[in-house]
Every structure is written in structure tokens, then in C-alpha cells.
Amino acid sequence: MxxxxxxxxxxxxxxxxxxxxxxxxxxxxxxxxxxxxxxxxxxxxxxxxxxxxxxxxxxxxxxxxxxxxxTIKVVHLAAYATAVERGLDPDEPVRLGDWEAFYPFGGDGGAHLFALQELGIPHTDRGNALDPDATVPLDRLARAMIVFSDNSAADYLRHRLGDQTLTAAAARAGWLRPDLRSFCGEVLLLLFPEFLPRSPALRPGAGDRLARRFATEPAFRDEVLARFQTPRGAEAQVAWTRGHxxxxxxxxxxxxxxxxxxxxxxxxxxxxxxxxxxxxxxxxxxxxxxxxxxxxxxxxxxxxxxxxxxxxxxxxxxxxxxxxxxxxxxxxxxxxxxxxxxxxxxxxxxxxxxxx
Known part of the structure; x- marks a missing residue:
């Protein structure tokens, strides 16, 4: 990709x-x-x-x-910044396994891998932390989301803060109903095109469902890793992008x-x-x-x-x-x-x- x-x-x-x-x-x-x-x-x-x-x-x-x-990640940042202003502790420890529940073994141009490298966290070649129980401050996820464009950090913040919070932050700026679909879900839809719905309006929900499966079903995670062994070609990626x-x-x-x-x-x-x-x-x-x-x-x-x-x-x-x-x-x-x-x-x- x-x-x-x-x-x-x-x-x-x-x-x-x-x-x-x-x-x-x-x-x-x-x-x-x-x-x-x-x-x-x-x-x-x-x-x-x-x-x-x-x-x-x-x-x-x-x-x-x-x-x-x-570019949509500025909405996630605005919601996070608002939460910090209202008392959320930016130094709160986040378990790496909870962060990587939204990281489908790649599909982000190496962003998550670079984030872990900067943090000095031992990891696999695919960018997964070797110790999922280790923690990092919440604010490091926000930084990874902006500086490295880490998709899993954006999805973690969306999950943590909630769509209503993100939508409200965007509305405060004058941006109504931004598309807050899961980045993890989009990568999974590229890997599993059989789950792409016919209607574009249903695609965000389909991605969210796949992302939840990835976070909660070990067998599905194994299948995702196997799919990465035969990546989609350039034209398939372009066709997938059209529905992003x-x-x-x-x-x-x-x-x-x-x-x-x-x-x-x-x-x-x-x-x-x-x-x-x-x-x-x-x-x-x-x-x-x-x-x-x-x-x-x-x-x-x-x-x-x-x-x-x-x-x-x-x-x-x-x-x-x-x-x-x-x-x-x-x-x-x-x-x-x-x-x-x-x-x-x-x-x-x-x-x-x-x-x-």
C-alpha cells in the first residue's frame, strides 16, 4: 500500500x-x-x-x-484537546495491546512502526509491540496520530472519546457530520473485499463491524495476518480508495x-x-x-x-x-x-x- x-x-x-x-x-x-x-x-x-x-x-x-x-484526524485532535481541557489526564497510561487492537498488522505506510521506534518499544517487523501489556502516556497516541499519521491512534481516540464527542468538536468549528469511519475497518475492507457492501452509505458500518471483529476475535486476527501475505494490487487499491x-x-x-x-x-x-x-x-x-x-x-x-x-x-x-x-x-x-x-x-x- x-x-x-x-x-x-x-x-x-x-x-x-x-x-x-x-x-x-x-x-x-x-x-x-x-x-x-x-x-x-x-x-x-x-x-x-x-x-x-x-x-x-x-x-x-x-x-x-x-x-x-x-486530514480528517484534526477532528480527533480537537476532540482530544477538548477532553484534556475538561480534565482528561494526558499522562494516563494506555496499554499497548489496547492501542494495537486497532492496528491490523499494517496498511498505514509504516506509521505505527515509526511511532513505536521513536518510543523505543521493542516490536515485530510488522510493527506490533512485543509486550502488549506495556503502557505509554495517552498524549503519545495523540502525537503519533498527527506526527506519524498513526491510524490506530486515531481509531483508539475515536473509540475512547466516542463519535458524539468528535462530531460535537467538528460542529463547534462549523464542520457538520464529518465522516468518522474506522481507519482499521477501511484497511480490512481492502483485505476482505467480499465484505464491501453494494451501497456506499453502508461502507462505514461494514468497516466498523470488521474492526470490532479484529479487536475481539483472535481467529479473525489470524486470518487478517494471512491476508497480508498476498496484498492487493495497485489497481485494487485505487478502486478501494474511491470509496474512502x-x-x-x-x-x-x-x-x-x-x-x-x-x-x-x-x-x-x-x-x-x-x-x-x-x-x-x-x-x-x-x-x-x-x-x-x-x-x-x-x-x-x-x-x-x-x-x-x-x-x-x-x-x-x-x-x-x-x-x-x-x-x-x-x-x-x-x-x-x-x-x-x-x-x-x-x-x-x-x-x-x-x-x-
Whole structure:
């Protein structure tokens, strides 16, 4: 399965660019400028909403349903941050076996494995802790969810806090009824396509049922591990992605604006959401809050640049049907978004790409 973690890894190697958008014949997405060219040529595949630090705004298909991938995890973070503000102990120990009850032996681009490695936890090659009774602080799961994009951490927080809590957090930001389906369940539906319902509306429930079986039935867990020995091909993954959770750029944008405004508190949100781009803060800015996501042929990002005087620039950018060669250029994709939020030239380039 294609790795979502490359979205962050490649970006960490690059600086911020100032971008304009000339009318080139071919979009070279190995450069940030090339991504604006790509957007200009594929506007029917783009959902976007952005506002810069001066309050200028641009939108393109902001309410179109687009695949969200891991960008949805800002909802889980907002709900967790709210719970901490209301008394939940972020140092509460969480048993590794309870965390990994939502980890179906892979399917997350190595995110859980990287999280365990950073924590110094002995593990199998597939990323399962050798001692399921060992514990880690709850806050480390929240960090793993954002910094490494650990799906099992997101599912654990959803299970722990409840859908009603997550839905209420999103509603506080102006995002109504976000798709909170199980990441574990989605991976299981890829491995067990015979459980895919005919109606897309029934798919989240089908995934939830499989996730519950994985958490509670040892025999089914063994079957899941066996299925991983013969992974689905690239085209099957693309077809599976088409039915993944969707939402709008407008909803994602609203969530990031609310997080930046401190509506869910500042300590927890900034500690996690501003860590991935801590080394890429533009000159003069205070911080960059970021959560991206990717699935086969899908790239998505939500991002806010925060300034010391209280101003904030925010972008929600969702792309679909991205060719494999372009999908590999995720670092320049993120640099284009960062430039759009941190420079007037970059924002002008985004506007031209979206409006012509």
C-alpha cells in the first residue's frame, strides 16, 4: 500500500519557495510551481479554500466531496484537546495491546512502526509491540496520530472519546457530520473485499463491524495476518480508495481556522499540530500547523501559518486522480501550499491556478 508518511518525509527536506504560475506547456510537479500548473490544468479534480494573512480569500469547489485521507484526524485532535481541557489526564497510561487492537498488522505506510521506534518499544517487523501489556502516556497516541499519521491512534481516540464527542468538536468549528469511519475497518475492507457492501452509505458500518471483529476475535486476527501475505494490487487499491471517506475543503478549512483561533485550547493543539513543520516556519512567522494525508492517487493538506501579531493564513487543498509520477512529488506539493500562505506572490499564484 502506498505510504502516507512520505507526505511529511519529503517535505522536511525542502525550504519555502516564492511562486508564480507561468503558462508552461507541461506541469512539472517536481517543483512547487509545477503544482500550481497541475492545479490550473485539473481544476475539476480540486477542492480548495484559502485565506492569507491580509484576509484575501480564494475558493474553488469548496463544498465538493473530496477524499480526505488522514486530514480528517484534526477532528480527533480537537476532540482530544477538548477532553484534556475538561480534565482528561494526558499522562494516563494506555496499554499497548489496547492501542494495537486497532492496528491490523499494517496498511498505514509504516506509521505505527515509526511511532513505536521513536518510543523505543521493542516490536515485530510488522510493527506490533512485543509486550502488549506495556503502557505509554495517552498524549503519545495523540502525537503519533498527527506526527506519524498513526491510524490506530486515531481509531483508539475515536473509540475512547466516542463519535458524539468528535462530531460535537467538528460542529463547534462549523464542520457538520464529518465522516468518522474506522481507519482499521477501511484497511480490512481492502483485505476482505467480499465484505464491501453494494451501497456506499453502508461502507462505514461494514468497516466498523470488521474492526470490532479484529479487536475481539483472535481467529479473525489470524486470518487478517494471512491476508497480508498476498496484498492487493495497485489497481485494487485505487478502486478501494474511491470509496474512502470524503468531505469538503470548506469543512477542513473551518476546522483549521478554529484550531488556530484557540477554540479548542492552545497547549495540546499547538504541541502536536505545529510539530511536523517546526523546522520549516517561514521568516517572520510564529509557527505552521499542518496535517496532511494521502491515499493512492489522492493528495490532501490542511495548513495554517500563524504570525506573532495574531494573524493567521489557512489553506485546505484536496486533490484527486493524481498520476503516480505526480503523487511521488509530495514535498513540492506541500512547499507550494506553504508558499501560498506565507508570501503574497505565492497566494497570487494559487489564485491564478484556481481561477485562471
Amino acid at each position: 502506498l505510504s502516507r508518511r512520505t507526505l511529511l518525509g519529503s517535505a522536511a527536506l525542502a525550504g519555502v519557495a516564492t511562486i508564480a504560475v507561468p503558462a508552461t506547456a507541461v506541469a512539472d510537479t517536481s517543483t512547487p510551481q509545477g503544482w500550481f500548473d497541475w492545479i490550473a490544468r485539473h481544476r475539476d479534480r480540486v477542492g480548495a479554500l484559502a485565506v492569507d494573512a491580509d484576509g484575501r480569500r480564494v475558493a474553488h469547489r469548496p463544498h465538493a466531496p473530496q477524499i480526505l485521507a488522514s 471517506g470524503r468531505g469538503s475543503a470548506a469543512g477542513l478549512f473551518a476546522m483549521h481556522r478554529a484550531l488556530a483561533a484557540g477554540r479548542f485550547g492552545e497547549t495540546v493543539v499547538r504541541r502536536h499540530l505545529e510539530e511536523p513543520f517546526a523546522a520549516l516556519v517561514p521568516p517572520g512567522a510564529a509557527a505552521v500547523a499542518f496535517k496532511g494525508g494521502s491515499l493512492p492517487r489522492v493528495l490532501a493538506t490542511g495548513m495554517t501559518v500563524r504570525w506573532p501579531d495574531g494573524r493567521a493564513a489557512t489553506l485546505a487543498l484536496l486533490l484527486d486522480d493524481v498520476a503516480d509520477a505526480d503523487f511521488a512529488n509530495q514535498g513540492p506539493f506541500l512547499r507550494a501550499g506553504l508558499a501560498a500562505l506565507s508570501t503574497r506572490e505565492g497566494f497570487d499564484g494559487l489564485v491564478r491556478a484556481l481561477r485562471g
